[in-house]
Amino acid sequence: MLDLNIPGCKNLKVEKIVFDLNGTLACDGKLIAGVKESINRLSEEFEIYILTADTLGNAESLLRDLKAEVVIIEGNDGSKFKADFVEKLGRKRVIAVGNGNNDAQMLKNAELGIAIIGPEGTARAALLGAELISREINDVFDLIFNPDRIKATLRK
Template sequence: MITINMPDGRTFEFKHVVFDYNGTLAEDGITSNLVKELLRELAAKVHVAVITADTFGIVREQLQDVEGIEIIVIGSGLDGTEKARYVQKLGSETTIVIGNGVNDQPMFFIGGLKIAVIGPEGASSGLLAAATIVVKSPEDAIRLLLKPKRLIATLRC
């Protein structure tokens, strides 16, 4: 579990992290070794799921050596409601969502904490508007979760 104790007495507790894949964890379908290493470390603390349309058809191959993560491949051309349904099933208040695209917006509308990644493939402006936090790389997003005290200044009211 990821727990964030805020100075004002609020406490956030997250049990799940749901990632988009392409443009968020991967560039052109390829995931770096550093991202894989960080995902392993995160999966040791919390349930990690990657939900994707798998544009390049290689998500399972790319993440096969990352133990402890759930990979969900959805149909291409869908509008993201499947991602939101999955987050809702997990429990939206206890789920962190991380993405970059238009089809991530539905899960961003309901996630407990929303982190947008602006990587080499860019990010949807609508997603940025729905985000709680915006970072420049998947490594930055995962490191925030591995060191949750970093989130205090950003989440402070």
């Protein structure tokens, strides 16, 4: 759990982290270096969820060694599915991380939405929906492992 008072902003009490898969944790169907180790380390303190439409059909094999719940997006509206998923988890207890157009509302709904630039770039809507923007996924892991960095960035 992350319990962090951010002066002039909010008091985070987060227990769950939701990640988009493609463009966030993976690029071109392969996990980005460092993702497996960091997800498994985070799973010691948080419930971890990875959302994917499984466009490439390899999510199960790609994520089998991760201590996370893999959630396959149902239906044709991934944006709504992701946003609703965060709401169902209890948005005030969730960090959401993504980069795509279909992540924008999920990022906005979460208590802390983090957009990453990453190798695939970032949709403008995701940037506007996020509270914090990071260069790439390993920087996001570092923020969570060193929460004073979050405080330094978001304090008023």
